[in-house]
Amino acid sequence: MKSYCFLLFSICFFTNFGFSPLAEEPIISAQVISPTPTPTITASAPPDLVDQRWNSVRNEVNGIGIADSYEEVIKAFGKPISVKRGGTNPCGENRTVLRFRGIEFTLDEEKAKSNIVVGIKISAAKWEIAPGVRVDFTIEEVRAKMGRLGSLSREKGTDVLSYGDGDGYLIYTFRKGKLVEILRDLNMC
Numbered sequence: 001m002k003s004y005c006f007l008l009f010s011i012c013f014f015t016n017f018g019f020s021p022l023a024e025e026p027i028i029s030a031q032v033i034s035p036t037p038t039p040t041i042t043a044s045a046p047p048d049l050v051d052q053r054w055n056s057v058r059n060e061v062n063g064i065g066i067a068d069s070y071e072e073v074i075k076a077f078g079k080p081i082s083v084k085r086g087g088t089n090p091c092g093e094n095r096t097v098l099r100f101r102g103i104e105f106t107l108d109e110e111k112a113k114s115n116i117v118v119g120i121k122i123s124a125a126k127w128e129i130a131p132g133v134r135v136d137f138t139i140e141e142v143r144a145k146m147g148r149l150g151s152l153s154r155e156k157g158t159d160v161l162s163y164g165d166g167d168g169y170l171i172y173t174f175r176k177g178k179l180v181e182i183l184r185d186l187n188m189c
Contacts, residue, residue: 060130061120062077064105070107070115080098081101083096084096089118095108102135103127106118117186119185129182129184138174139161146170147163151163158175167187168184168187
């Protein structure tokens with residue numbers, strides 16, 4: 001009886017917080033997995049409520065991602081078009097930006113005097129960031145790869161879809177319905 005009460009409570013809880021158990025995709029799916037007088041019930045939320053696909057893969061381009069070294073970037077991409085040194089990040093470390101065609105890597109100097117990647121900015125469809133997103137995708141194509149939990153904002157002809165966690169964020173910028181820039185940034189402080 002307690003298990004059935006839990007199921008009823010769960011349905012009421014989700015309904016009161018704006019989720020409908022009568023929606024096309026049910027919020028809770030329950031299954032009796034034991035024929036005993038007090039059956040065990042398992043409940044699960046649909047993918048849209050627990051989807052963290054973007055955070056379950058290493059967001060990298062051509063094998064390079066956050067925390068990789070300067071040497072690894074050069075090995076994977078060759079000689080940059082430009083190297084800009086100077087400035088500091090919000091934590092006070094020195095900053096270096098390596099620019100290649102359609103992609104930039106921002107590196108910060110750690111206390112050990114080695115540079116690590118803290119940001120990746122993509123502006124060309126040539127480059128794909130894991131899990132398979134490229135410039136020119138639509139919002140729905142990005143959400144299909146990344147999950148639906150991203151925050152969408154709209155300002156003056158620009159749509160911004162962002163995903164964040166405690167370590168940083170991934171921002172997709174759209175104009176006229178097409179992805180024009182991808183930014184993966186580490187929150188250092």
